[in-house]
Amino acid sequence: MVKLSIEHLSKRYWFEREDREVLAVNDVSLAVEDGEFLAIVGPSGCGKTTLLNIVAGLLPYEEGSVSIDGKRVSGPGVDRAVVFQHSSLLPWRTIAGNVRYGMEMQRRFDEATMHERADHFVKMVGLNGFEKHFPNELSGGMQQRVNLARALAADPKVLLMDEPFAALDAQTREFMQSELLKIWSQDRKTVLFITHQINEAVYLADRVAVMSARPGRLKGVFKIPFGRPRTLSLKRDPQFLEIEDSIWQLIEEESQSLNMVLAEK
Amino acid sequence: MSGRPHQSFYAKHEAVILGTLSVVLLLGGWQAAFKAGLISPLFFSSPEAVVKQFRYTLVEGTLLADMKYSYTNFAIGFGLAVITGVVFGVLIGWYRRLRLFFDPFLNALYATPRVAMVPLIIIWFGIGIWSKVFIVFLSAFFPILVNTVGGVRALDRDLLRAAKAYCASDWQIFTTLALPGSVPFILTGIRQGVALGLIGVVVGEMVGSSQGVGFMVAYGGQTFNTDTLFVGMIVIAFSGILLTWIAERLERRFSRWRPER
Numbered sequence A: 001m002v003k004l005s006i007e008h009l010s011k012r013y014w015f016e017r018e019d020r021e022v023l024a025v026n027d028v029s030l031a032v033e034d035g036e037f038l039a040i041v042g043p044s045g046c047g048k049t050t051l052l053n054i055v056a057g058l059l060p061y062e063e064g065s066v067s068i069d070g071k072r073v074s075g076p077g078v079d080r081a082v083v084f085q086h087s088s089l090l091p092w093r094t095i096a097g098n099v100r101y102g103m104e105m106q107r108r109f110d111e112a113t114m115h116e117r118a119d120h121f122v123k124m125v126g127l128n129g130f131e132k133h134f135p136n137e138l139s140g141g142m143q144q145r146v147n148l149a150r151a152l153a154a155d156p157k158v159l160l161m162d163e164p165f166a167a168l169d170a171q172t173r174e175f176m177q178s179e180l181l182k183i184w185s186q187d188r189k190t191v192l193f194i195t196h197q198i199n200e201a202v203y204l205a206d207r208v209a210v211m212s213a214r215p216g217r218l219k220g221v222f223k224i225p226f227g228r229p230r231t232l233s234l235k236r237d238p239q240f241l242e243i244e245d246s247i248w249q250l251i252e253e254e255s256q257s258l259n260m261v262l263a264e265k
Numbered sequence B: 001m002s003g004r005p006h007q008s009f010y011a012k013h014e015a016v017i018l019g020t021l022s023v024v025l026l027l028g029g030w031q032a033a034f035k036a037g038l039i040s041p042l043f044f045s046s047p048e049a050v051v052k053q054f055r056y057t058l059v060e061g062t063l064l065a066d067m068k069y070s071y072t073n074f075a076i077g078f079g080l081a082v083i084t085g086v087v088f089g090v091l092i093g094w095y096r097r098l099r100l101f102f103d104p105f106l107n108a109l110y111a112t113p114r115v116a117m118v119p120l121i122i123i124w125f126g127i128g129i130w131s132k133v134f135i136v137f138l139s140a141f142f143p144i145l146v147n148t149v150g151g152v153r154a155l156d157r158d159l160l161r162a163a164k165a166y167c168a169s170d171w172q173i174f175t176t177l178a179l180p181g182s183v184p185f186i187l188t189g190i191r192q193g194v195a196l197g198l199i200g201v202v203v204g205e206m207v208g209s210s211q212g213v214g215f216m217v218a219y220g221g222q223t224f225n226t227d228t229l230f231v232g233m234i235v236i237a238f239s240g241i242l243l244t245w246i247a248e249r250l251e252r253r254f255s256r257w258r259p260e261r
Helices: A048-056 A095-106 A111-124 A140-153 A170-187 A198-204 A232-236 A238-264 B014-035 B047-059 B063-094 B096-111 B114-125 B129-153 B157-165 B170-207 B212-222 B226-254
Strands: A002-015 A020-033 A037-041 A063-068 A080-083 A158-162 A190-195 A207-212 A217-223
Touching: A002 A048, A002 A190, A020 A048, A020 A063, A020 A190, A020 A217, A037 A048, A037 A198, A048 A080, A048 A158, A048 A190, A080 A140, A080 B157, A095 A111, A095 A140, A095 B170, A111 A140, A140 A170, A170 A198, A170 A232, A190 A198, A198 A207, A198 A232, A198 A238, A207 A238, A217 A238, A232 A238, B014 B047, B047 B063, B047 B226, B063 B096, B063 B129, B063 B170, B063 B212, B063 B226, B096 B129, B114 B129, B114 B170, B129 B170, B157 B170, B170 B212, B170 B226, B212 B226
Parallel strands: A037 A190, A037 A207, A080 A158, A158 A190
Antiparallel strands: A002 A020, A002 A063, A207 A217
């Protein structure tokens, strides 16, 4: 069953500085199945974050359609929750208070349920004991756990993740990837995961969609054949490297043709 | 055995020792110079005379009444400034049109030294308590207002985006992001307002009053009574130190979550 459906979506920006229109997303069509983990990779400036913002309802769109369970997206909704690249935590709220924040804004749960859910998801991301701490007392990796717990506690149908590990150091990032898979395997929500790291996408996702830069077009979708649970050693599997390589070639081919265009000018 | 390395008594209390030393040396030198006849009592007092005068004005003079008068002026004016400054600042910071509407006034008044308005205020309110209250109010109001406006407007883009993604209403954004986010800014405004309000009360009493510590200083000056002058100055200085210290503590207490601390 299709959960999230994107059809012929295009997004144009008026680029003030250069006084011209930019096509950030160009005719993208993509269907994410219920319970599927789909990752979108692409170089910076390929419009992948624009795409996520549209799905989150944070950006308006005119051409094409985005729908969840067949219902057109026309703004933020309780059926979605976003894990942001920067943890975006309220510095004056404790960890428990931050995990509650999404639920509080959405006003879907009563006080007792919010309390219970906040407790549950703080534990799920492994932060029990830190409930009363403030965000600035936590490391970057721990802050991203809070960010994730806040999103999960809001009980979304679709979880949108916008390069959530990009600002972390390499070791923490790897660790967080395997933690994310563990947490995700507990209730298998539909996930749209944006990243510029190919191996992160291949390691995490059921399918990897590759986007090209300016205008952001969908270049291809790769099915990742590995079963679950996956361990970090999978990243050294020959087949894994092969997939990573073919995605890499697709992106590189793109940037070479871009260079050629630039050279001609 | 490991542990904290031993520190000498001096190393532990260096700041206090050197600070005390400088004060003692200054007072001692001052008193000695006075005794040696190097300073004319007409232009300069001595520590001994100041202490004597302090005791005299406290017990038999009007020092307590003057302090009470000045503190009352300050407290009423400052209290009004905090309430109106914060309420008005939050409204102006939140509603763009309100801000644009009031901008010319606020810019003009903020840029004008409030002391320049003292004679006009005394014409309006007379030399009783309300002219001083109004001067303190005007002095403290602007730093509180301007900082509050800045605090409400300094909404973090990332937080705003997060709130919107979770379907926050404008009211929720206001109460959960704009208000708590502006608290440290408001406290900075209050700290600046304390300093300016004190100047306001002293200047107000010097220019148009028959009571208060400011009047005491002005009167001491006019009658060449340098002992009284020094007593007044010391009272003002200590009030300033105490109030600023309280405001700083308050500011630090509520800025616990600020990343730069």
